Amino acid sequence: MAGSETVIQEYPDIAIRLNVNGRDYVVTVKPYERLIDVLRYKLGFTSVKEGCGRGECGACVVLMDGKLVPSCLVLAIRANGSKIVTLEGLAPEGKLHAIQKAFLDTLGVQCGFCFPGVIIATKYLLDRVSDPSDEDIKNYLEGQLCRCGSYLRFIKAVKLAVKYIKEGKIYFDLKEVKG
Amino acid sequence: MAQVPEYVRIVEEVFERYRGKPFVYVGTYRQRWDAVAKVTGKALFTTDFLKFYKNVVWVHSVRTKYAHAIIKNIDVSRAAKYPGVLRVVTAKDIPGVNDVGYVIPDQPLLATKKARYIGEIIALVIAEDPYVAREAGDLIHVDYEPLPVYTDPLQIVDLDTLKEKPHTRIHEERDSDIVAHFKIRAGDVEKALKEADVIVENKYRTPMQEHAYMEPEAAVAIPEQDGGVTVITSTQCPFDARKAIARVLNMPQSMVRVIAPFLGGGFGGKEDVANEIGSKAALATYLTGRPAVAIHTREESIIGHSKRHPMVTWYRHAAKKDGTLLSVEANIVLDTGAYASLGPFVAWRATVHATGPYRVRNARIDTIAVYTNTVYSGAFRGFGNPQVAFAVERQMDILAEELGIDPVDLRLKNILRAGDRTVHGQLLTEEHGVGIEEAIKKAVEAADWYNKRRLYTRQTGPIRKGIGIALMYHGNSIGVEGADYSSATIIINRDGSITFRTGLTDMGQGAVMGLVMIAAEILGAPPEWFRVELPDTSSTPDAGPTVASRSTVMGGNATLVAAYKLRKRLNEVASTILGCSPDDIEIKAPDVYCRSDPSRKTTWNEVVEQSFWLGVPLQEFGYFRAPKARWDEETGQGEPYITYTFGAIVSEISVDIETGQVSVDKIITAYDIGKVINPIGAELHAEGGSIQGMGYALMEEIIHDINGVVRNNNLSTYYIPTIKDAPEIIPLWVEAGYKRGPFGAKGLGEPSIVAIAPSIVNAVSHALGIRFNEIPIPPHKIYLALKREGKTRL
Amino acid sequence: MRGWGIQRFNVYIPSSLEDALKVLSEKGSEVTLLAGGTDVLVLARTNIVKLKLVLDLWPLRKELSYVKKEDGYIKIGALTTIDEIYNSFLTKDRRYYGFHDLYWNFGTPYLRNLATAGGNIGTAHPLSDLSILLLTLGAEVKLTSISGERWVPLEKMFLDIRRLNRRPDEMITEIRFRETPENSSTALMKLDRRKGHAMGYIVTAAYMALEGDTIANVRIAFDSTGKPYPGRAYKTEEFLRGKELSLETIREAYNVLEKEMTRISDYRAPAEYRVDLSKVLMKRCLLLIKSRIEGGV
Ligand SMILES: Cc1cc2nc3c(=O)[nH]c(=O)nc-3n(C[C@H](O)[C@H](O)[C@H](O)COP(=O)(O)OP(=O)(O)OC[C@H]3O[C@@H](n4cnc5c(N)ncnc54)[C@H](O)[C@@H]3O)c2cc1C
Ligand code: FES
Numbered sequence A: 001m002a003g004s005e006t007v008i009q010e011y012p013d014i015a016i017r018l019n020v021n022g023r024d025y026v027v028t029v030k031p032y033e034r035l036i037d038v039l040r041y042k043l044g045f046t047s048v049k050e051g052c053g054r055g056e057c058g059a060c061v062v063l064m065d066g067k068l069v070p071s072c073l074v075l076a077i078r079a080n081g082s083k084i085v086t087l088e089g090l091a092p093e094g095k096l097h098a099i100q101k102a103f104l105d106t107l108g109v110q111c112g113f114c115f116p117g118v119i120i121a122t123k124y125l126l127d128r129v130s131d132p133s134d135e136d137i138k139n140y141l142e143g144q145l146c147r148c149g150s151y152l153r154f155i156k157a158v159k160l161a162v163k164y165i166k167e168g169k170i171y172f173d174l175k176e177v178k179g
Numbered sequence B: 001m002a003q004v005p006e007y008v009r010i011v012e013e014v015f016e017r018y019r020g021k022p023f024v025y026v027g028t029y030r031q032r033w034d035a036v037a038k039v040t041g042k043a044l045f046t047t048d049f050l051k052f053y054k055n056v057v058w059v060h061s062v063r064t065k066y067a068h069a070i071i072k073n074i075d076v077s078r079a080a081k082y083p084g085v086l087r088v089v090t091a092k093d094i095p096g097v098n099d100v101g102y103v104i105p106d107q108p109l110l111a112t113k114k115a116r117y118i119g120e121i122i123a124l125v126i127a128e129d130p131y132v133a134r135e136a137g138d139l140i141h142v143d144y145e146p147l148p149v150y151t152d153p154l155q156i157v158d159l160d161t162l163k164e165k166p167h168t169r170i171h172e173e174r175d176s177d178i179v180a181h182f183k184i185r186a187g188d189v190e191k192a193l194k195e196a197d198v199i200v201e202n203k204y205r206t207p208m209q210e211h212a213y214m215e216p217e218a219a220v221a222i223p224e225q226d227g228g229v230t231v232i233t234s235t236q237c238p239f240d241a242r243k244a245i246a247r248v249l250n251m252p253q254s255m256v257r258v259i260a261p262f263l264g265g266g267f268g269g270k271e272d273v274a275n276e277i278g279s280k281a282a283l284a285t286y287l288t289g290r291p292a293v294a295i296h297t298r299e300e301s302i303i304g305h306s307k308r309h310p311m312v313t314w315y316r317h318a319a320k321k322d323g324t325l326l327s328v329e330a331n332i333v334l335d336t337g338a339y340a341s342l343g344p345f346v347a348w349r350a351t352v353h354a355t356g357p358y359r360v361r362n363a364r365i366d367t368i369a370v371y372t373n374t375v376y377s378g379a380f381r382g383f384g385n386p387q388v389a390f391a392v393e394r395q396m397d398i399l400a401e402e403l404g405i406d407p408v409d410l411r412l413k414n415i416l417r418a419g420d421r422t423v424h425g426q427l428l429t430e431e432h433g434v435g436i437e438e439a440i441k442k443a444v445e446a447a448d449w450y451n452k453r454r455l456y457t458r459q460t461g462p463i464r465k466g467i468g469i470a471l472m473y474h475g476n477s478i479g480v481e482g483a484d485y486s487s488a489t490i491i492i493n494r495d496g497s498i499t500f501r502t503g504l505t506d507m508g509q510g511a512v513m514g515l516v517m518i519a520a521e522i523l524g525a526p527p528e529w530f531r532v533e534l535p536d537t538s539s540t541p542d543a544g545p546t547v548a549s550r551s552t553v554m555g556g557n558a559t560l561v562a563a564y565k566l567r568k569r570l571n572e573v574a575s576t577i578l579g580c581s582p583d584d585i586e587i588k589a590p591d592v593y594c595r596s597d598p599s600r601k602t603t604w605n606e607v608v609e610q611s612f613w614l615g616v617p618l619q620e621f622g623y624f625r626a627p628k629a630r631w632d633e634e635t636g637q638g639e640p641y642i643t644y645t646f647g648a649i650v651s652e653i654s655v656d657i658e659t660g661q662v663s664v665d666k667i668i669t670a671y672d673i674g675k676v677i678n679p680i681g682a683e684l685h686a687e688g689g690s691i692q693g694m695g696y697a698l699m700e701e702i703i704h705d706i707n708g709v710v711r712n713n714n715l716s717t718y719y720i721p722t723i724k725d726a727p728e729i730i731p732l733w734v735e736a737g738y739k740r741g742p743f744g745a746k747g748l749g750e751p752s753i754v755a756i757a758p759s760i761v762n763a764v765s766h767a768l769g770i771r772f773n774e775i776p777i778p779p780h781k782i783y784l785a786l787k788r789e790g791k792t793r794l
Numbered sequence C: 001m002r003g004w005g006i007q008r009f010n011v012y013i014p015s016s017l018e019d020a021l022k023v024l025s026e027k028g029s030e031v032t033l034l035a036g037g038t039d040v041l042v043l044a045r046t047n048i049v050k051l052k053l054v055l056d057l058w059p060l061r062k063e064l065s066y067v068k069k070e071d072g073y074i075k076i077g078a079l080t081t082i083d084e085i086y087n088s089f090l091t092k093d094r095r096y097y098g099f100h101d102l103y104w105n106f107g108t109p110y111l112r113n114l115a116t117a118g119g120n121i122g123t124a125h126p127l128s129d130l131s132i133l134l135l136t137l138g139a140e141v142k143l144t145s146i147s148g149e150r151w152v153p154l155e156k157m158f159l160d161i162r163r164l165n166r167r168p169d170e171m172i173t174e175i176r177f178r179e180t181p182e183n184s185s186t187a188l189m190k191l192d193r194r195k196g197h198a199m200g201y202i203v204t205a206a207y208m209a210l211e212g213d214t215i216a217n218v219r220i221a222f223d224s225t226g227k228p229y230p231g232r233a234y235k236t237e238e239f240l241r242g243k244e245l246s247l248e249t250i251r252e253a254y255n256v257l258e259k260e261m262t263r264i265s266d267y268r269a270p271a272e273y274r275v276d277l278s279k280v281l282m283k284r285c286l287l288l289i290k291s292r293i294e295g296g297v
């Protein structure tokens, strides 16, 4: 604030332990740092996108101990000791998860900026409701803004993912998909 | 007569040759080249590159407190001393030109004497981390002398006379706050008015719309060893960004390299602001010798990048009893905000489209663009057309009502058909592809229009249904707005794989996929064999700006030309291998054979390998330039565009009359895009454009308070449609081929939003019997209109 | 307007409620309580608040996250999230179906996993759905400090916009309301420019108990009835109490509501609309409650 005294504060470094996508990390963070910044810039999980930083767009959502949270509104220190899943960790290396495959197959990709969030939110949905109705899908994805307007494809994709999962097809070989 | 250039001949030849024949790749449903990267999270957007760079400095923009004020003094001394701050930058530290204006040099990168809108940047703080930069920014002290703030263009000009009103000049360096004036003068309006049976006259308003692409703007700059700078930035126009940055840094363009990685949406918004943010990061790198990053927060993005121009219009339509349009007059005021940006071009496009896709022989159109103290407006999908289309299509519905003619019938009576002249005197022929009649018929049939229109006319009960139609046309590419060229490079590598390079960006719209499909069709190799290289001014050719729905037509033609030349050479090489004539060679990679005797065959790889041995080059550069547009400044007569995309939209809605809430139930879009190259891309445009257009109709508007402060600078208060709002969307296509488009194709990127809002508002007006001439119409406006007419009961 | 991200601040991570209360008693005036953070961390992006020392309440979820029935009360721990409330027995009991509405209307799924009951009250902001619903249940708030605890009726908790009736050394630890009779239920509604992710032009909630067709008891709350925080429409409630529930009665109640309610006009909507919408949503809530009591959902 202009005019006020400049007070220089000290902010300690705090070591936190995170499990991201199945691997353990120890990172040093500042008390005010957000989970999104640690995931993106310190650990390199850049599938986590920042669209607003205000909990409004859903681009940054991750699963934290199984719960869908906006990583832009979670302080890094709060994630200490928790298990985080980002899009990078949805399937083992070289594989695609049924949800990813379904989002591919329904051909809804446009700019793709919202996709990591949408796919993670879908994972959360299917963890809670195994066979969602259209209404369930809309309820669970209402916070995932997509300005390119792929919404109708999302609904199709979630349903296709359910079908794959029911058929026992959880993972797909990435090589086959790429052709 | 001038010689027809080779590239035009090639495009026309290909159009004729493929016409009516089955395609192998064009028109098929295919996975986008970038889809896997995007569903696995591997696709890199601008800020994602940060993870690769160490020792980065952060750039924070200090913005004005007043929307209109004289800057008397800027004191950065305290900020400069703040621990962690490396540099505080004001205008005097800029080595080159302090300007990022797009069409006219009216917009400083850093303000010096005056602030003209609330997003105006006064200084940059470069610091070791973003928090420090921001805290130091708060220590910069600016002495302002506040001036009166104008947030409505009608405070600047009078709608009836289009003359300037007395006010404190916003751009004191110019002799007027009117930036541009375009006209159409056709036929004899006075006479038409005398002959008219019905005259319909109304005022319309459309709001400032925010692009709200999901990725806010960002730039990462990296110092190069020779003193140059590489800038990774979210830009739709990497070559324009390079030009702007080079000017700011006072460097030759060759020293500035701009890379446009994946873009999280653009819609026209990532043009000027990319020049600005790219310059900010580049400047920080230039001054510190370190990698630099500038990221706009969502709030900054909303107050700091160009918007869709708000528009105020007055329209008068005259018609005969049978519905024949006699004349159209309009006064159009475009609010370009604090800076011109692309305002003059937008104003021109609005003027060209000001009478809609109708036969209008008598017209007087005056369009002016004026400055205000609002966030500046620039390019946004549709580029001036959605605003005038809203007015024109409301006029047509009101006219239909006054005449007692069905809105569809009235339109069918007046639409442009091959053989007609546009209001600019441009003769439309079969060669342009004029498919609007077919589009209307398809949409109307799919909607069961006549039945529903009747059914919904007399309703009681709390929920009222309505159905509405709107038409549009949209000139392809940029017309007289600039140098209208494009280019692409195709390289066949020695292992048979293919590299595709263009400077056109893919901001999500998937246009590049269409180009790959065009190349694939001509070369005979599957699209999956192509690797697309993202725009990089150091490797991809300058393809002109990615705007104006020009990717498919202009970029497509350039691609087609390159592929055509390569194919010719491949055929010749194959001919030497197989012994049949080059014209007899069929390529269905991996197979290559003689059409007359398919048993004589070889492989793609063999042909490629032989080409290397024979010294036949397998790289080709394709170029295409549109025929020059013609436009008479005084009369608006000429040939403004090479061709037009046409469309008919039917929307169905329901209104809850107790609350005014509208549900859009269904949108049927029928577009004539000449040839559907990439059907999935086209469908996604129809869907995305519909949803954005629905937002424009019902909820979206940037609101400035009287001090010019943006009230809704976030995504909770700037409403965009969610998945719960999305209606059912049925895309239909008409393929009235355009002779000079790739396989007959025309553009769709921008057209897909143009007529959505009027179709929805026409439907709401139909449902309620109330005329809405302003958008957006959120629930409260609808409810209060119902209440005023005594049509609601709680 | 500030730039990138949030501010810098220090955080104290308490080991227990005790510990947290100790810090509050020592440094109360410079402490900002952080529960879910969905309000605090958004505000931290502006110059409106300057965070100095943030007291992270999340570790207290061990003790303060619960929904339980005890001594004729329903008790909700201050750090219970909206999601946890939804997953409790409340949404399975038709008397409390209002919590169903709350869940599906509250922000978005990911916010529901962070936003807490205590934080919702703590914002002292009109558009606080849970507070509005709790007002209709006659809830009380437990404020705890190192020196003890006190119960305050929820309607006495708000002093002004973003001003809570709380001493700097206190924090909210629990919210409770009496179990409601069998023949009662609750509902909450809002409406906005868009259907998803809606903040609400206005928010309405109601509790009603019916005896036959007679309104035995009713409480109606709005995001605002005049003051810039959630409040009840006492006069309208009084008018309705004892009357037979019918469309006519409700319409008569409109007049009472109109008189006791003052609404603001702002860039989102004019007051006139907010008042009329309040009537409509009140009507719809009451009718929905009736159908819920009769076995509907
Ligand atoms: C995009 C978005 C959408 C939203 N939508 C809704 C909505 O639909 N409905 C709605 O009601 N709200 C909504 N909110 C607002 C917010 O999420 C809620 O008010 C939420 O309940 C706040 O809880 P919290 O735990 O996150 O609070 P915090 O942000 O942690 O705290 C909020 C305030 O309460 C104080 N506080 C927190 N805990 C305590 C305590 N135990 N004792 C005393 N004071 C305390 C804090 O100091 C702070 O002042 C929305 C917010 C966002 C960002
Ligand atoms: S960035 Fe976190 S919700 Fe938008």
Ligand code: FES
Binding pocket: A109, A110, A111, A112, A113, A114, A115, A145, A146, A147, A148, A149, A150, B214, B264, B265, B508
């Ligand atoms: S695909 Fe672009 S925002 Fe969803």
